[in-house]
Amino acid sequence: MFFIVLFFLLVTFILIKFRKKFKQKWCRSKVCLVGKTVIVTGANTGIGYETALEFAKRGARVILACRNEERATTARQKIVRETQNENVVVQILNLSSMTSVRKFAKNILDTEERLDILVNNAGVGGLEHSMTSDGLQLLMQINYFGPTLLTMLLIDLLKKSAPSRIINVSSMIARFAKLTPENLNSYTGLVMSYSNSKLDT
Numbered sequence: 001m002f003f004i005v006l007f008f009l010l011v012t013f014i015l016i017k018f019r020k021k022f023k024q025k026w027c028r029s030k031v032c033l034v035g036k037t038v039i040v041t042g043a044n045t046g047i048g049y050e051t052a053l054e055f056a057k058r059g060a061r062v063i064l065a066c067r068n069e070e071r072a073t074t075a076r077q078k079i080v081r082e083t084q085n086e087n088v089v090v091q092i093l094n095l096s097s098m099t100s101v102r103k104f105a106k107n108i109l110d111t112e113e114r115l116d117i118l119v120n121n122a123g124v125g126g127l128e129h130s131m132t133s134d135g136l137q138l139l140m141q142i143n144y145f146g147p148t149l150l151t152m153l154l155i156d157l158l159k160k161s162a163p164s165r166i167i168n169v170s171s172m173i174a175r176f177a178k179l180t181p182e183n184l185n186s187y188t189g190l191v192m193s194y195s196n197s198k199l200d201t
């Protein structure tokens with residue numbers, strides 16, 4: 001009896017392990033990005049950092065759009081050291097301030113000739129309720145309204161650089177979102193607010 005249970009446990013374990021392996025999706029593209037310009041928001045750490053690193057490896061001009069200059073500069077140094085791509089720059093962007101979003105976008109429009117890829121990656125979770133100076137719910141502004149305004153301000157440059165791409169980093173939890181015109185700017189609790197804010201902008 002013991003061996004039968006052990007056998008079933010072993011089979012279950014192997015099935016789970018392989019199911020996970022087959023469900024995982026890896027980007028194996030090695031497309032050359034020399035001559036392309038990319039913005040990655042929240043690029044100083046986590047998914048944003050790894051994304052920026054990959055773009056830099058492929059030769060793109062990479063703009064690290066971050067709220068903290070020191071953390072962003074450290075990330076830039078690491079990326080340049082690892083990729084030997086010096087064409088990596090830091091620009092300050094704080095999504096919790098629409099003034100900062102507008103200033104960042106203006107700077108990009110004034111200085112960049114093209115924009116091929118915009119990655120709206122920066123995001124937060126688990127925030128308590130608070131309002132920004134723009135009168136918006138903080139979590140919604142950082143994850144949703146800020147990236148939306150940024151995208152709209154850069155859309156002409158993106159169109160001019162076609163074929164271009166906008167990538168919004170979402171979350172599986174967005175499938176539980178219950179976003180309506182009435183609760184767009186409301187705090188709906190720790191989990192629900194996050195899932196609402198991760199609906200594709």
Ligand SMILES: NC(=O)c1ccc[n+]([C@@H]2O[C@H](COP(=O)([O-])OP(=O)(O)OC[C@H]3O[C@@H](n4cnc5c(N)ncnc54)[C@H](OP(=O)(O)O)[C@@H]3O)[C@@H](O)[C@H]2O)c1
Nearest residue numbers: 042043044045046047067068094095096121122123170171
């Ligand atoms: N990790 C996961 O399991 C997971 C799962 C699903 C979806 N996601 C999504 O993936 C994205 C990246 O997640 P992550 O795990 O890599 O997160 P992370 O390591 O916490 O990095 C978040 C980034 O966003 C930046 N950020 C936060 N608030 C900002 C603001 N007001 N203005 C500008 N930048 C701001 C952070 O800057 P600072 O370093 O200065 O704080 C940081 O660079 C997020 O949109 C998240 O919702 C993550």
